[in-house]
Amino acid sequence: MGPASGNGVAVTAPLRVGIVGGGFMAAVHSRAARSTGAVLAGVVASSPERSQQVAAELGIERGFDSLDALIDNVDAVHVCTPNALHAPQALAVLEAGLHVVCEKPLATTVADAERLVHTASGVTAAVPFVYRFHPLVRHARDRIASGESGRVLSIRGSYLQDWMLDEADDNWRVDAAAGGRSRAFADIGSHLIDLIEFVTGDRVTRVASTARTFFGDRAEHQAITTEDAAAVVFETTGGAIGTLLVSQTAPGRKNALTIEIAGSAESIGFEQEQPETLWVGRRTGSLIVPRDADQLSPDAARLCTVPAGHPQGYQDAFNAFVGDVYAAVGGASPDGLPRFDDGLRAVRLTDAVMTASETAAWVDVPAAT
Numbered sequence: 596m597g598p599a600s601g602n603g604v605a606v607t608a609p610l611r612v613g614i615v616g617g618g619f620m621a622a623v624h625s626r627a628a629r630s631t632g633a634v635l636a637g638v639v640a641s642s643p644e645r646s647q648q649v650a651a652e653l654g655i656e657r658g659f660d661s662l663d664a665l666i667d668n669v670d671a672v673h674v675c676t677p678n679a680l681h682a683p684q685a686l687a688v689l690e691a692g693l694h695v696v697c698e699k700p701l702a703t704t705v706a707d708a709e710r711l712v713h714t715a716s717g718v719t720a721a722v723p724f725v726y727r728f729h730p731l732v733r734h735a736r737d738r739i740a741s742g743e744s745g746r747v748l749s750i751r752g753s754y755l756q757d758w759m760l761d762e763a764d765d766n767w768r769v770d771a772a773a774g775g776r777s778r779a780f781a782d783i784g785s786h787l788i789d790l791i792e793f794v795t796g797d798r799v800t801r802v803a804s805t806a807r808t809f810f811g812d813r814a815e816h817q818a819i820t821t822e823d824a825a826a827v828v829f830e831t832t833g834g835a836i837g838t839l840l841v842s843q844t845a846p847g848r849k850n851a852l853t854i855e856i857a858g859s860a861e862s863i864g865f866e867q868e869q870p871e872t873l874w875v876g877r878r879t880g881s882l883i884v885p886r887d888a889d890q891l892s893p894d895a896a897r898l899c900t901v902p903a904g905h906p907q908g909y910q911d912a913f914n915a916f917v918g919d920v921y922a923a924v925g926g927a928s929p930d931g932l933p934r935f936d937d938g939l940r941a942v943r944l945t946d947a948v949m950t951a952s953e954t955a956a957w958v959d960v961p962a963a964t
Contacts, residue, residue, distance in 0.1 A: 679774070728913070870908060943961050
């Protein structure tokens with residue numbers, strides 16, 4: 596296997612990639628892998644028949660009957676299955692000495708996530724916190740890191756969706772046995788808090804929270820314990836304070852991830868549904884920064900794959916993430932690549948948020964891995 600290259604440049608010797616899972620995320624991962632020039636060598640879904648069906652639908656070489664059979668025929672595996680399967684499947688890939696991309700949450704318990712981090716030695720192991728790969732997110736990060744925004748004072752973040760708005764709406768994620776202790780925060784809050792820590796370069800040190808399950812019974816699941824929404828107050832190592840609101844029951848909101856960071860010199864605001872602009876707020880002279888490579892920091896500019904005025908979005912960010920993963924497989928060290936220790940960090944933060952809600956008390960977040 597030859598070295599890989601990021602951002603849509605073909606690998607020298609095509610990386611042979613396998614996918615575990617057959618749903619929406621498997622399709623997203625397959626498109627991203629194909630954009631790098633990798634070979635989609637195999638897929639394993641919920642049954643041998645389903646594996647064959649997904650292989651045909653996604654243009655993958657072969658549907659396999661088992662993960663073990665897939666592992667024997669690929670260089671890297673993307674795990675895109677329900678949450679409870681992430682840890683055992685990713686562990687099997689790691690123990691076979693293969694590179695792995697595992698959907699978040701990395702695991703449904705801190706202990707399982709820690710085991711994966713400890714096992715991921717000598718291979719590339721990444722988690723798709725792909726919102727890091729919007730060019731203007733990198734530009735925001737660089738403004739803060741350079742000191743241009745001043746000292747970070749406060750942070751406001753939200754991630755709102757409406758796909759679980761009604762009692763009739765249902766999904767495997769509501770079942771704690773399949774999805775884990777947390778639903779809304781583990782699913783989308785993890786993206787939000789990862790993005791905040793990534794952009795600010797700061798760490799959340801303690802949290803207080805409240806969570807709500809608005810529908811205890813849904814179409815196919817009863818006595819549901821996983822949350823529909825959560826509200827969080829937090830403090831950071833650098834002394835900033837912040838709030839988060841996460842909900843899957845917000846009418847009209849599809850994937851409304853928003854962060855606003857107030858520094859002592861300027862505020863920075865990013866909206867994932869409007870990723871072509873970055874708001875820079877000042878007491879006088881606020882401005883809108885466009886996604887234009889000529890106006891951005893070098894790390895942001897490298898992620899601009901089309902000229903300004905031609906929109907980039909979610910799949911472009913995902914493609915850039917996978918390109919950087921494969922570049923790491925080839926020996927590069929891409930800046931900002933979310934690895935398994937970042938996945939563990941998100942699991943620890945989710946665990947702290949849920950414990951804070953259950954105990955109605957502030958909960959300290961363990962330090963970095």
